[in-house]
Amino acid sequence: MARAHRRLIRLPGVNVRATLTPFGVFRSDPTHRWWTNGFARAVLTPAGPGTISLEWGRDGDVTAETWGAGAAWLLDAAPRLVGEHDDPSGFDPGSDRRLVDLWRRHGNFRLGASGVVWQEMAVTILGQRVTTQDAMRTWRRITMRWGQPAPGPHDLRLPVEPSVLAGRSSYELHRDGLERSRADTLVAAARRTDRLEEAATMELDDALRRLSALPGLGPWTATVTATLSHADPDLVILGDYGVPTLVSYALTGSSERVDDARMLELLEPFAGHRWRLVRLIHNLGISAPRRGPRATNPRIAEL
Known part of the structure; x- marks a missing residue:
């Protein structure tokens, strides 16, 4: 096996696991693996295929190791993947005491960007x-x-x-x-x-047009992709079936289904950090009560 490339990234006080969660949602995904204090992901980089491993300790030190033709590229990209560039200091949870408390207790994640599309x-x-x-x-x-x-x-x-x-x-x-x-x-x-x-x-605007x-x-595919590749703190996923209602439920307590326009209205006070707020909601596992049977799809491969 080729020698691994390695670097140290210091992120004191950051919840690295919560930061990386969007890049490894499903256990069945063969392109990544989690363990207690680590995460590994296989990536097709502009320099070729590679694997990045990230391990962290309680002191906030993150050790990145990379392998493959894309190893050097992944090592350069590692700080952005763990959100070293991200600055949440401008986020204002407003006057809602519940939201203020949630941010105080769970706002120690960052918005990581993969840099691949x-x-x-x-x-x-x-x-x-x-x-x-x-x-x-x-x-x-x-x-x-x-x-x-x-x-x-x-x-x-x-x-x-x-x-x-x-x-x-x-x-x-x-x-x-x-x-x-x-x-x-x-x-x-x-x-x-x-x-x-x-x-x-x-x-971001040019990227979304491209x-x-x-x-x-369409807008849904573009914005979902960009939440991972760019992770702009103000990006909002558009055209999603569930996100508008999730945001509405988290901010108002109403489980009535709403559209993008209503979601954007509710997110307006958080302009500049709208995606950060949505990520906070996701990280907390908040979900609106179901108002119908769980959606299912036919097994297309069997049709």
Whole structure:
């Protein structure tokens, strides 16, 4: 095994696990692994495939180790991944005593940015119009079928190279749980990865325009992708089925379904840090009461 690259990042008082949670939501995802005080992720970087491992202690010191052709790139990107650049000092929880208390007790996370687009976008495309569980099932199938073993000691799988998916047909992807619409969008994105990856270094507004330019990539796909690649503190996910109602429930106590317009109205007092507030809500595990049966999707691969 090639020698690992290593660096130390100091983040006193930061909850590193909560910071990294968006990059490792599902245990079944073969591209990452958690342990008590650590996280490893396989990444397709602009410099090639690589793996990054992050371990932290109670003193806030984070040790980053990387392997593979993308090792140097990942090491340079590690501080942003753990949110070293992020400054929450301007966030004002307002006068709501409950929110003030929640921020005081749970606001020690940061907004981490991966700096890669294809990997974040591919998962997001799979999540279009289906449940997150179905999206992750498809992601795992595609990754295990088409991805390669990741470098390093963590027994991870690399995401599928876009060049591999670019040559696939919708029929082939149907076996992995994708209907034609999402399959066509995924393949189209894979064929334009160079243009999409350029968005990683753009200012947020320019990046969102670039990410929305392809057919099938609307505001929801663009904003969800950017929460991971850019992690701008004021970014708001648009077009989501559940986020507006979640925000409304957390801020008003009402479980009535609301739209983006109402969500943006409620988030206005937190301008500059709207995504930070939504992340706080997610981190606390707040969820609005269900008003109907749990959504399910047919097993597309079996149709």
